[in-house]
Structure formats: C-alpha cells, structure tokens
Amino acid sequence: xxxxxxxxxxxxxxxxxxxxxxxxxxxxxxxxxxxxxxxxxxxxxxxxxxxxxxxxxxxxxxxxxxxxxxxxxxxxxxxxxxxxxxxxxxxxxxxxxxxxxxxxxxxxxxxxxxxxxxxxxxxxxxxxxxxxxxxxxxxxxxxxxxxxxxxxxxxxxxxxxxxxxxxxxxxxxxxxxxxxxxxxxxxxxxxxxxxxxxxxxxxxxxxxxxxxxxxxxxxxxxxxxxxxxxxxxxxxxxxxxxxxxxxxxxxxxxxxxxxxxxxxxxxxxxxxxxxxxxxxxxxxxxxxxxxxxxxxxxxxxxxxxxxxx
Amino acid sequence: xxxxxxxxxxxxxxxxxxxxxxxxxxxxxxxxxxxxxxxxxxxxxxxxxxxxxxxxxxxxxxxxxxxxxxxxxxxxxxxxxxxxxxxxxxxxxxxxxxxxxxxxxxxxxxxxxxxxxxxxxxxxxxxxxxxxxxxxxxxxxxxxxxxxxxxxxxxxxxxxxxxxxxxxxxxxxxxxxxxxxxxxxxxxxxxxxxxxxxxxxxxxxxxxxxxxxxxxxxxxxxxxxxxxxxxxxxxxxxxxxxxxxxxxxxxxxxxxxxxxxxxxxxxxxxxxxxxxxxxxxxxxxxxxxxxx
Numbered sequence: 103x104x105x106x107x108x109x110x111x112x113x114x115x116x117x118x119x120x121x122x123x124x125x126x127x128x129x130x131x132x133x134x135x136x137x138x139x140x141x142x143x144x145x146x147x148x149x150x151x152x153x154x155x156x157x158x159x160x161x162x163x164x165x166x167x168x169x170x171x172x173x174x175x176x177x178x179x180x181x182x183x184x185x186x187x188x189x190x191x192x193x194x195x196x197x198x199x200x201x202x203x204x205x206x207x208x209x210x211x212x213x214x215x216x217x218x219x220x221x222x223x224x225x226x227x228x229x230x231x232x233x234x235x236x237x238x239x240x241x242x243x244x245x246x247x248x249x250x251x252x253x254x255x256x257x258x259x260x261x262x263x264x265x266x267x268x269x270x271x272x273x274x275x276x277x278x279x280x281x282x283x284x285x286x287x288x289x290x291x292x293x294x295x296x297x298x299x300x301x302x303x304x305x306x307x308x309x310x311x312x313x314x315x316x317x318x319x320x321x322x323x324x325x326x327x328x329x330x331x332x333x334x335x336x337x338x339x340x341x342x343x344x345x346x347x348x349x350x351x352x353x354x355x356x357x358x359x360x361x362x363x364x365x366x367x368x369x370x371x372x373x374x375x376x377x378x379x380x381x382x383x384x385x386x387x388x389x390x391x392x393x394x395x396x397x398x399x400x401x402x403x404x405x406x407x408x409x410x411x
Numbered sequence: 412x413x414x415x416x417x418x419x420x421x422x423x424x425x426x427x428x429x430x431x432x433x434x435x436x437x438x439x440x441x442x443x444x445x446x447x448x449x450x451x452x453x454x455x456x457x458x459x460x461x462x463x464x465x466x467x468x469x470x471x472x473x474x475x476x477x478x479x480x481x482x483x484x485x486x487x488x489x490x491x492x493x494x495x496x497x498x499x500x501x502x503x504x505x506x507x508x509x510x511x512x513x514x515x516x517x518x519x520x521x522x523x524x525x526x527x528x529x530x531x532x533x534x535x536x537x538x539x540x541x542x543x544x545x546x547x548x549x550x551x552x553x554x555x556x557x558x559x560x561x562x563x564x565x566x567x568x569x570x571x572x573x574x575x576x577x578x579x580x581x582x583x584x585x586x587x588x589x590x591x592x593x594x595x596x597x598x599x600x601x602x603x604x605x606x607x608x609x610x611x612x613x614x615x616x617x618x619x620x621x622x623x624x625x626x627x628x629x630x631x632x633x634x635x636x637x638x639x640x641x642x643x644x645x646x647x648x649x650x651x652x653x654x655x656x657x658x659x660x661x662x663x664x665x666x667x668x669x670x671x672x673x674x675x676x677x678x679x680x681x682x683x684x685x686x687x688x689x690x691x692x693x694x695x696x697x698x699x700x701x702x703x
Contacts, residue, residue, distance in 0.1 A: 103516055106513045106514075107513055107514050109513065110509060110510050110512075110513025110514055111513075111514070113506075113509070113510070113513075114506075114510055117501070117502060117503075117506050118499070118501055118502075220499075223499070223500065224497050225497060225498070225499040225500075227493035227497040228493075228497045228498055228499065228550075230462075230464060231462075231486065231490065231491045231492070231493065231554075232486065232510075232511065232514050232515060233483045233484070233485075233486035233487045233514060233515060233516075234483065234514050235482070235483045407466070
C-alpha cells in the first residue's frame, strides 16, 4: 500500500504541474535547439577573447576551427569528421549552465505554489478527505523539488542535444557522424552528477519557498523573493547609516559563494568527464540539512494546524 | 452501547468567540443524522473536530479513535464531502479514480465505474469541463465507492438545482446506506432531508439545543392548526412557537399526554415539519406579543 501511495502521490504532482514540468521545458528545448541550429548554419566566426580557455594549439581544436587569415577569426571547419561531436559537446557544456538556471527557476516556482494552490482553490478539502498525512504530503513535494533540478536539466539537455544532432547531421548530409557524435552524450552523466551535488545546497531556498507557500494568503512567489530582499536592504541600510550589522548580507554572500564554488567545480570537472567536490562540502550540507528540517517542521505544523478551511 | 461518535464537554474557541460550548453528543451505528443549525452555529467546527481537521478541547472519539491524533487511520474508515465544488479542476476523472485507488485501501474502482456508468461523465473528462451537478455526481460516486463506516456530508448540495439535489439523496440512500453505515449531514435545506433522517441534532451558538430520534420528535412535539377564535385557549398550553395562518394560527407545542388531548379538541394536530421545529428551537419568541 505504501508503494502505491508513494507512486500515486508523485503522479499527482506531475498531473498538477505538467505544464511546469513538461510543457515549459519542451518549449525551452525548442528555443535553445533553434538558437543552436541558427548559430551553426549561419557559418559563425569565432574570435578568441583574451583569457579564453579554448586552446587553439590543441590539434583536435585545430582540426575543427580554422583561422581565416583575412579577418584573423576562426571559422568552423564543417568538412571535419569530428565537427558534429564538437558542436554537441559545446552545446552540452553551455546548455548545462542555462538549463540548470531554468530548472532552478521552475522548481522555485513549483515550491512557492505547491502548498498554496490547493488552499486558494479549496481543493485542500478534497485532499484532506483522503487518508494521507500532511507530513507525507509535504515530504513528497520536497522530494519532487529535490529531484526536479537534476532531472529537468538532464531531460532538457539530452533532448536539445538529440535534436541538434539530428538537424546538424541532416544539414551536413553526413549521417556517418551521428553514431560518432552519440558518444559525446555520455558526458551528460557527469553533468547529471554535478547537478545532483548542487541540489543539497539549493534545498534551503526551495524549503523557504515551500514555507511561504504554506503560510501566505496571496502571492507566495513574491513573498518568497521579497522577504529576503527586504532583509538584505534592511541590513545594508542599518549598516550604512547606523553602523548596525545584522549579518544578513554576509550570510547571503557566503551562501551564494558556496553555490558558485560548487557549480564552478562540478561543471568544470563534468566537462572533463568527472565530478569532484574538493572543499568542505559535507559540513555545508549538514548545516543546510538542519535548516531544511526546521523549515519542513514549520510547514507540516502549518498544514496541520492552520484553521482556515 | 458503543457509539460511533462520542463527544463529551467538547469546546472550541476562536479568540473570544465560542464556536462550541461544552457540547455532549453520541451517535450510534446505522443512523442518518441531520446536524442542523443557522450560519455560525458551530456545525462546521464540530465536523472539523470529528474529522480531525481541527483540534478541539474536551473528549472526542470517532470509531474509538482520537480524530486529531489518528486522522490518517480514521480517514480509512470515514469519508466526507466537504463541499461539492472542491474537486481539483485540473484533474481528469481517470486520474481522480487512480489517485483515490492508490491512497485509499477501501476504495473499489469497479464500484466507482459502475456508478459513473449511470451518468454522462467519461473517464477522459477534466473536472473543469463538468457542470456543478456532474461534479457532485462524480464526487458522490467516488465517496460511495469507499467502504467507510461513517460518511460526513457538509452542505453537500449547496448551489445545486432541485433535480440534482433530489438525485443526490436518492443515490445516497439507495446505493450507499445500509444498517452498518452512519451518515452525518449538515444542511440548510432541512425540508429535503427530513424524510431520510433517523436522528436530528439542532445546534445554535455552539450549544446542542435538540438531540432526538425522529420517533422522539414525532412523540414529543405537535403542531396545532387552530382557528382564531380558539387562540386564547391554545395559548394557555404555552406553545413554543406560533405563526399566523389565513383565519387562524399554527402553534408548536411540547405537550404532555393530558395537554395533547386538550389540544386535539382545539384544532388539527400534526407532526411538525423540521423547518417549523428548527425555527421554534433556534428562534424563541414572545408568543403573545408575536400573534397579538
């Protein structure tokens, strides 16, 4: 019974938010794939900015990029047998950053509405007529939020890669590169692990958004974003004009610094085919775990004791 | 006797407002109980307490369980329809059935499909595409397919037209109710449920003002249609409520045997309707002043 209950609760989240978890990501995939197709067929010139990490002396890169002496810019060598694989690898690397940002935003939106929508529409009266505890209900939503970032990123990046691969191979009229380029899809596994490592660090933000959705009477997304911003401005104001430090700014700065470090490290390494977290990751996760547990407790209490239906 | 619902000194306050004021109530198995009261009387608060949706003070047990503490276990044996329009708009009928089947151990998909076959609702319909009456049919089909011991209905036919209201109660009695099941209904439309009730509870300002079986009501209260000429004679017997009729009065009494015989000589005696009894119990009058 527990398995069936778990499965159907997860299904319910998908049914309720299929626009968010399926339609929007698909639209995103089409837009990004379209952008890449246009970029490829427009025969782009690539100039190497100062400090760029593209090593043009690398023989593999030299095979794909050719210097145009008249403009001193690099052009893609579409005659190379490795060009499709190169394009796909580049798309995956850049796409991972973009799709991670999109997934985080979609999940944040999900979190800020998942405990609000049923109260607003009074559907909660139906859900609460079923033998499902609020603890279970809230935990399921947190599980969905936790899984969404890596899974959505993987889904969007894989679909974009596949679409781009098909279109570029067809455009080049060289389907022999298709099988070779498929190998570069294996990199998606490393990127996926990078996203999984990122999730525990973003969970406090998701849990905060869920708490606002369980508490506010309207505009939970605004509440989830504005309350921290107001605190931040209050901190800066008090610090600048009254010399009082309430440490919100430092906390937020340290938090985002940690996330940036993890993203830089995991995605940078993922591009090389492996993932590592070389700094004090476990201590951070433990602290964030405690914060999430406290917020989770508050959500469950609100769902059980709020007298509004 | 083991009661399905047992409330002893149950209270609930919202700040200074008293929603339930030390009420005592016992409901046995196999009853159809009407919980009737004006707006703000405490009906919904009492139902919330019974369903474990809100904490109350005092001693309240439902099927021997503490509703607040054992809510999940309790809801495996208790069903409720809080409001007909509360099914999620975004869900399809097929998904709704799959969900209920997944979370409810006593739900029968076969039974539900059988009920739905008698309606024009299809599995692919989204709830948002159904009329209010059809949503009610769907909700009732779902709830009746759960083999529960107690069904709680809070204003289940609110906003429905007369055809759907009649069909709702017909289905409830014919397809769901049996001697093992108890139904607790709150509604403002008392005249629609009076023929199906076995017991009656009036609640006003957080207090139970009447708790009786329908047989007791028939034995305890009489309505007298009295000619204007006999008004003074009737007033001697202290009616609890009265209203003017064409050429006479209708008066409600809680008489003893002797008074009953005397009243029979003054006019036509009938069992009062629930709406008459409700008004009499909820809105006490200064009789002489009212009909002077």
